[in-house]
Amino acid sequence: MFEYFYMRPDALSVWADPVVRERLAWYYSVMRNEKPAKFVIAKTIEVDIDPYDKTISLEELWKIHAKYREVFRKILKEIKEGKYELDKTSVPRYSFLDIKISIAYRLYSPCRLCARRCGAERFKDRRGICGVGGKCIVHSYFHHLGEEAPLVPSGTIFYGGCPLKCIFCQNWDISQAYIDRGEKVSPKELAEIQKELRLGGARNINHVGGDPIPHIPFILESFKYLDINVPQLWNSNMYMTREALLLLVDVIDIWLPDLKYGNDKCAEKYSLVKNYWEIVTENIKYAHDNGDIIIRHLILPGHIHCCTKKILKWIAKNTPRALVNIMDQYRPEYLVEKYPERYKEIARRIRKEELLEAYRLADELGIVYRPIS
Numbered sequence: 497m498f499e500y501f502y503m504r505p506d507a508l509s510v511w512a513d514p515v516v517r518e519r520l521a522w523y524y525s526v527m528r529n530e531k532p533a534k535f536v537i538a539k540t541i542e543v544d545i546d547p548y549d550k551t552i553s554l555e556e557l558w559k560i561h562a563k564y565r566e567v568f569r570k571i572l573k574e575i576k577e578g579k580y581e582l583d584k585t586s587v588p589r590y591s592f593l594d595i596k597i598s599i600a601y602r603l604y605s606p607c608r609l610c611a612r613r614c615g616a617e618r619f620k621d622r623r624g625i626c627g628v629g630g631k632c633i634v635h636s637y638f639h640h641l642g643e644e645a646p647l648v649p650s651g652t653i654f655y656g657g658c659p660l661k662c663i664f665c666q667n668w669d670i671s672q673a674y675i676d677r678g679e680k681v682s683p684k685e686l687a688e689i690q691k692e693l694r695l696g697g698a699r700n701i702n703h704v705g706g707d708p709i710p711h712i713p714f715i716l717e718s719f720k721y722l723d724i725n726v727p728q729l730w731n732s733n734m735y736m737t738r739e740a741l742l743l744l745v746d747v748i749d750i751w752l753p754d755l756k757y758g759n760d761k762c763a764e765k766y767s768l769v770k771n772y773w774e775i776v777t778e779n780i781k782y783a784h785d786n787g788d789i790i791i792r793h794l795i796l797p798g799h800i801h802c803c804t805k806k807i808l809k810w811i812a813k814n815t816p817r818a819l820v821n822i823m824d825q826y827r828p829e830y831l832v833e834k835y836p837e838r839y840k841e842i843a844r845r846i847r848k849e850e851l852l853e854a855y856r857l858a859d860e861l862g863i864v865y866r867p868i869s
């Protein structure tokens with residue numbers, strides 16, 4: 497543990513920044529075990545039905561979810577204000593978390609977890625466009641020291657598959673090309689992985705990939721078996737349906753979304769998705785309004801005007817509490833590296849003046865990025 501902070505001293509010094517402390521207050525308190533993680537709270541809220549009863553319709557389950565969400569939000573508020581202590585000894589037979597798990601398994605077959613809504617019959621192990629079938633696939637997990645200062649050491653779990661098809665993906669092997677080379681794990685095993693990471697010193701559990709969206713049912717179920725306290729971090733492209741987001745929003749303590757493109761044209765060209773802007777910005781806004789958040793923006797070469805500027809302006813207006821990581825580490829990878837002639841305009845690293853232009857605009861807009869970038 498000590499050697500981690502020796503390698504990343506900023507992981508300690510960043511907490512001296514009052515803005516970081518204030519904006520990540522919930523995450524900080526869970527990280528230090530001063531407050532229970534949201535999934536721990538969700539597990540203590542008893543529900544008076546069997547959520548796995550197949551005779552209950554999905555519509556009915558959503559209504560029950562909405563009812564218990566009110567209870568959850570009231571308890572969360574009181575816990576934040578120091579007016580409520582969780583009774584961790586009481587383990588109900590079925591909880592608010594079980595409702596979420598039950599809905600998630602219904603949403604995954606035919607699948608509409610991500611905004612592609614491709615409808616793959618994943619119960620029958622049919623793969624969706626994301627490349628994931630009926631099982632949770634984990635490629636690796638470890639204490640990641642390369643994440644933002646407040647997050648490291650981050651207990652990172654790399655899942656296989658991704659709804660986006662980025663032609664420059666740095667994790668293209670696990671997200672697109674060799675998804676099956678990962679290990680198939682059960683929700684119980686996934687909980688054991690999380691426990692091992694936390695007990696080894698992780699500040700959080702960082703669900704990433706590929707992307708964790710196709711794995712939502714397994715991740716939610718793993719929380720049922722996870723018997724320790726740890727902040728849950730969602731590290732994702734956020735190209736998910738509103739239904740999927742509603743399941744996550746009460747169990748994720750800190751969000752780490754990507755906001756890559758400032759328009760649908762660039763998203764379709766480089767990640768082969770439609771309606772990117774509306775879907776992703778609405779989801780990020782909802783996450784921001786319901787939790788702590790660090791937004792990542794990877795600057796693409798030649799995309800300052802069409803993407804970076806629009807994104808930074810949107811962040812300043814719509815998610816003013818967000819900390820932002822303006823990322824300069826783009827490098828041509830995957831198909832761009834293989835076919836540089838075909839993708840000439842992004843077959844290079846960003847220029848210094850592009851980075852400075854992004855910083856200048858962020859400063860002008862009052863965006864807090866320096867402690868994080």
Ligand code: SF4
Binds near residue numbers: 607614625
């Ligand atoms: S998560 Fe995968 S299977 Fe589900 S809708 Fe998206 S692409 Fe299809």
